[in-house]
Amino acid sequence: MKNVFLKENDTIKQALEIIDKGAMKIAFVVDNSNKLIGSVSDGDIRRALLNGKTLEDKIENIYNKNPLKAHISDDRKNIINLCLNKKIYQIPLVDDENRIVDIFELEEALRYIEYPNKVVLMVGGLGTRLRPLTEKTPKPMLKVGNKPILQTIVEQFRNYGFKNFIFCVNYKNEIIKDYFKDGKEFGVNIEYVLEEKRMGTAGALSLISKNKLNEPFFVMNGDILTNVNFENMMQFHLENNAIATMGVRNYSYTVPFGVVEMNSNLIIDIKEKPTQTYFVSAGIYVLNPETLSYIPYNEYYDIPELFKVLIKENKKTISFPIREYWLDIGRIEEYERANKEYERFFNV
Structure with a gap:
């Protein structure tokens, strides 16, 4: 035992x-x-x-x-x-x-659990901050640990029993399609939704047939490297009866000056270079199908805007703290860091 x-x-x-x-x-x-x-x-x-x-x-x-x-x-x-x-x-x-x-x-x-919940990956971005690396290659297809970032994402979800994917593609989408095809080679099922224009982090959801998203589903940016336990995140969402769950990360920022605390014009304290800590969005979400009705059709729309609307409507939105490895590969220095750290956090 x-x-x-x-x-x-x-x-x-x-x-x-x-x-x-x-x-x-x-x-x-x-x-x-x-x-x-x-x-x-x-x-x-x-x-x-x-x-x-x-x-x-x-x-x-x-x-x-x-x-x-x-x-x-x-x-x-x-x-x-x-x-x-x-x-x-x-x-x-x-x-x-x-x-x-x-x-x-x-x-x-049960030997092996396979969940019906879909995974929607937003992989249509231009990756302008990673140029010149992305001039010929879409950002999710950049190699980290000798495989595309997107392949690691797919494998991580697959390892937790989530095998049904929808890729929202745009920039150089043919490279992604040629590599993954229908997903069978990777032990998953992949469908594609083509964004004809920039749609934000949620707009492309309006292009997906609602009968394909009839269970709580994941939405994740295609440039995130993480070994978060996706099974735990889905369970957390269901246990809390939420309409939407946002993965959040702890972010600390040190003020480079002495911060003066005042009451009117009276100085009551001085804190030298204090550290402020916040929870920030990690770009990983679980949404219930009913959230789709709040997303305008075929328009640019970001997920933070969706959460604001849900909050205003008094819908239950919750946070899921991500304590595992997580890295947003948005800049050259983060891409280099990912390649240095990959073997330490992922099975290769």
Whole structure:
């Protein structure tokens, strides 16, 4: 049985290490007698980080004290149905003393999960900031780690069970089509939507037939290199009953001067070169099909504008903090950095 156990006084960092190392989405909290008292999921940790918790904080105030469980003697089919109904992937199997004796893994039980959710990749940009590299090659086809950026994106989604893609193409689209074709060579299915003009990060969604986007779907920019757990992101979106989820990154900026705090004209404090921290959009989104009705047809439209409209309409929009490797390859220096870091963060 994998080591997925924590104690109440363990830290969020320790919980992350167990979850990441074990390639599971959850860890279980036990008492000194190894009896089950709770669980900590990837989603619990991300919500805690959004609420200002740090990696050194203890899990005692964030773990679920009423974890789902099954008895070791329960029928296998009933356990599978419980996992599917509750949208969970691992469940502890306990004995009569409430001690964990095994972990039931849904993915292993079903052998391989393939999700119906589409992945819409925006790959039509001109890549002007990467010239001269993009004069003959569209930005998503620039090679990082001896393969196009776009291939790494496709493979990462495929590895999490998302195999149905729609590429929104424009600039030098024939290069992308000739390389990927229908996707079968890469173990996926690919359709193409041609943007006849600049459409922004959301405008091209209006060109996609609505019957092709009848489940929550991903939208992602085609110049992002990341090993984010897409399965966790979709699960987070569904668990929170959101209409739209935005992947966000922590961004810190150090003011290069002493900042003066004042009350009227009275100086009350001076902070030397303080660091400001913000959450910024990471260019990865999960949207429900109903969001399409808010996007104007065949017009330039950006996803931040869509979120503003949804917020104004009091629709539930949420953020998903991305703690994994993430890099927006928009400039030459970022492209060079990606090539240096690729082997460290991706299987090659």
